[in-house]
């Protein structure tokens with residue numbers, strides 16, 4: 001069998017949920033499990049986050065799967081409904097859609113849900129992606145209050161720079177000021193906001209990335225935040241090559257040896273979810289010790305530097321990211337973030353579950 005494997009720790013995910021809760025004050029916690037729980041598997045997320053107050057997903061299919069698995073907590077649809085035909089399922093499965101554009105209100109007006117549903121009413125406070133303009137709040141809130149089949153309204157917004165020095169105040173202050181008169185519960189915090197800004201807690205927090213043990217910030221590690229990595233991507237060296245000075249390795253021969261050296265070929269490529277744009281120098285562990293990738297990542301393989309690893313041979317263990325090599329460090333070296341790496345774990349990689 002090809003030696004690549006992902007190990008996913010249910011215990012680490014449960015631990016990270018407790019960290020999220022400890023930063024959420026009196027707010028209830030929606031575990032964000034979109035994108036197959038950031039690559040960790042929806043069913044695993046349901047078990048690991050059984051203590052969450054709710055789950056947030058993107059699609060009706062994910063929501064239906066959670067209900068099939070026995071989830072009884074509220075389920076939030078992060079982008080709401082994509083057509084009037086989805087209203088019936090929201091009522092049937094008791095799902096809470098985000099309402100962020102007028103078309104969705106039109107659909108609900110014409111086809112009120114058969115059973116009352118709770119909704120999240122999203123306002124744009126500067127992200128300029130989804131949400132009603134804050135300036136139109138009076139009319140929008142009044143309109144949603146007038147719809148039949150609505151059991152409760154929670155106001156919502158999303159931060160664009162909670163992970164940066166700029167922070168959240170420029171969005172949070174107008175949101176709270178403008179909407180205060182409605183006296184409704186509200187939700188604003190993603191991981192970056194809830195870890196740094198307790199004032200963003202509101203009624204519901206919405207942590208995602210931190211639950212999987214990665215840091216939302218470029219300048220603070222997951223370990224410093226008390227988080228435990230949930231996914232570890234492991235493989236082995238399947239071939240060892242010796243390069244002479246001037247010889248190159250891999251497609252495009254992007255890396256060339258300056259002197260004679262040994263190169264390990266690892267069973268892991270971009271079809272497994274490893275980023276192809278990771279250049280020479282991306283960190284990797286060989287037999288638990290730091291090394292680096294060399295040249296271009298191929299579909300099924302990548303090459304690593306064995307200059308400082310005389311003991312390494314075919315069969316030696318390789319950690320691409322995980323307990324001993326933060327996914328954030330790999331992401332930073334590859335010019336992306338941990339979200340993209342975790343979500344990209346390919347279906348062909350076998351997963352072993354760990355406690």
Ligand SMILES: *Cc1c(COP(=O)(O)O)cnc(C)c1O
Pocket residue numbers: 032034078158189190191192206207208209210216
């Ligand atoms: C994905 C998402 C989150 C979670 O964000 P993280 O940065 O992963 O914590 C929260 N809120 C909304 C609206 C989202 O789409």
